Amino acid sequence: MSDLERFRAETRAWLEENCPPEMRQPMKDEKDACWGGRNWTFKNEAQKQWLEAMAGRGWTVPDWPKEYGGGGLSAAETKILRQEMARINARNPLNSFGISMLGPAMLHFGTEEQKRHYLPPIARGEIRWCQGYSEPGSGSDLVSLQTYGEDKGDHWVVNGQKIWTSYADQADWIFCLVRTDKENKYQGISFLLFDMESDGVSTKPIKLISGNSPFCETFFDDVKVPKDQIVGEVNRGWDVAKYLLGHEREMISGTGGGDRAGSLGAALVDTVGKDDSGRLDDPMLRAELARFDVDALAFTAMSERFVDEMKAGKGHPAQPNMLKYAGTELNKRRHALVMEAGGSDALEWESERSSEGVRPRAWLRTKANSIEGGTSEIMLNVVAKRILELPGA
């Protein structure tokens, strides 16, 4: 037996023993996920057990080095772990912007001291992070941001407003883009970290068309940020931000396939019903679902290829833009089809039977997928310019 085969067998056995049955059911929506953090209350005992078991092995972040709370696994081992988790439909033990966004940037740009200080609590789900990028006037055009950090010697004093700060009302810390030089557009932004309980930070949720409020407006009023809470160099935060955006786009694109590799048509059989020949009882919808399944499964192959290539240092650095575009457009299609298949049942907004309108709310939520983290149009611009090298601005 090769080392990898042995690793697979051991992993399979360990997951079998440690993943509670409740954590092998698909999640209904984002609210079902475990987010961790100082104020987190576990939805049930299984969620807590699962997080502790996985974090205990460093498997919330299997490919991070062990000294930073990771599992120290190789690329091949990480892939096997993912495959074995998928095999039993194991949920992600922890949803975390610390893992998907800040962590990779910290590993790349952070000092040794910062890595040892900030990363292990992320891996254990103890500190929940949010992202302070967008501002009311700076959405996809991030470089125009205005939030300003004034240099006061050993600290900055930050003033300004952020918007679309996902779950800021529940986060412990924020990683934030702050202008530290008003003269330079790109090279005048710094990447700062600070506690959301710092004096002068206030946040309030923004209610969306889905009726939910995952996003917030966040205000900074003379917030004091110590100088050692910067990642990368002063005024070079754009490099960190760009690196991180690549990971964010990859994460958002995952909503299109990645985690949900199965057949959507098969999942909707009970909802729609079958005809006498055993086919979905709506030939036009069946055809649409079949085309969707082809596209969604093909996309999972693309995601797999991207991860494999990235681990091997291959592939074009602008590929995450393509993944983000394709993945989010697919996710919108997925939820539109779920609505169509659901018929009038899927219209119910407030009823126990509909789990308080989980389908329409999720459908409406997906409309943001192709806006947040850079719009689909911006993604296509980047692909056109950086990959296809088409001329013009």
Added chain:
Amino acid sequence: MPLYLNEDQAMLQDSARPFMAEQAPVAHLRKFRDMDCKDGFSHDLWKQFGEMGFTGILASEDDGGLGMGHVEAGVVLEEIGRNLTPSPFLTTSVAGVTALNEAAASLREKYLPGIIGGETVLALAIDESAKHRPERIAMKAERSGNGFKLSGKKQFVVQGGSADALIVAARTGGSAGETDGLTLFAVDKNAANMSMESARLLDSAMAAHIEFDGVEVTADAVVGEVDQGWSVLKKVLAATRVGSASEMIGVGSGAMDMTVDYLKERKQFGRLIGEFQALQHRAAHLYSEMEIARAAVLKAQQLLDEGSDDAELWVSIAKAKAGATSDLAVREGVQMHGGMGMTDEYDIGLYMKRDRALAEFLGDANYHANRVAEMSGY
């Protein structure tokens, strides 16, 4: 297995890419089209395929081949697609060799050396109607003495007219619609009572309509087991479908590259048309679809090479996705070339024609999306 070409596969690509671009670029196809060649491909080039080792990629080393897999065959097919290279590679080295790999030693010895040497050409006689419906094969193979007598009709037999032998699927039992009772035969081109009418297709390839009027074959001509042909046919179809998906990736990439280049040089309204966002977005969307389709095809090939239970599903995903995507590539290509795209002088139209033929070969995108639904249980 990581989802990209390994070092050996990348090396094969490094030799196939310049070979095809230099020996058989689109100009080569034009030459054969314009001289109205009856075969539609160059036997000299086929010989060169043999010298390069491409012909025996799927044949075992014991049989004198390279004992490689579908990923490697796909590497060659993608370059064939990119250059619109006319060749019998797909019907012979993919379909034919996959069938022969399931055949008795006598049949392998009869055909494989010639195939590997770039001399022998095989063709696949499956379809009996304009749409691909292999389960509905009705052609009869009745026992006769020590062998069989074949009666019925086949169509869309690509390279049929120039093939040294045909792999023919016929019924020794059961009835149309059943998978039991099928048998595969290797039928020599000179067999009596076989009449063939070749037609040039839109992509300049030749495909035959064949009538079998009591064609006699010996028991030695059976590929695999009598009545158990479906299991062999399944392998042949999987290999050839994923192969044609690879070729379509090549066709789509070739069309896309040509189009992107055109966007960078063609001026209208005093600007390069590639500066217009309307075209940039469509080109970027096409790129995205091409990358996804390419990943799906490679995934199907890897699973097929691993002998995975998921391979069948992924072959259909690959053929459906590659079909829809290369169709997008050639449509956008002709449209973005404007009036030039409609001229015979520009190559982009040739890509559209080749793509249409490949899309239809062994099941179009709808056929395979339907199979994905069936295999998924709806």
